[in-house]
Amino acid sequence: PPSPPPSPCALRVLSLRNPRSSLRTLVLYYMQALREEVVLPSTRIAKMGNLLHSTVQYSFP
16 A cells, blocks of 8 residues: 655654755655556556445345
């Protein structure tokens, strides 16, 4: 599973320590999230379809 994004509090601490690197981290997180949003829906839909199919098969033999 994708790692959860850091909490706003953690980001605030990061930005206080090193603004440039925290901004870069934030951008990287956004890029990763966007890429996952683009790539995952198709696999998610496929998984949902498989799940639905198997559920229907089990429910109505």
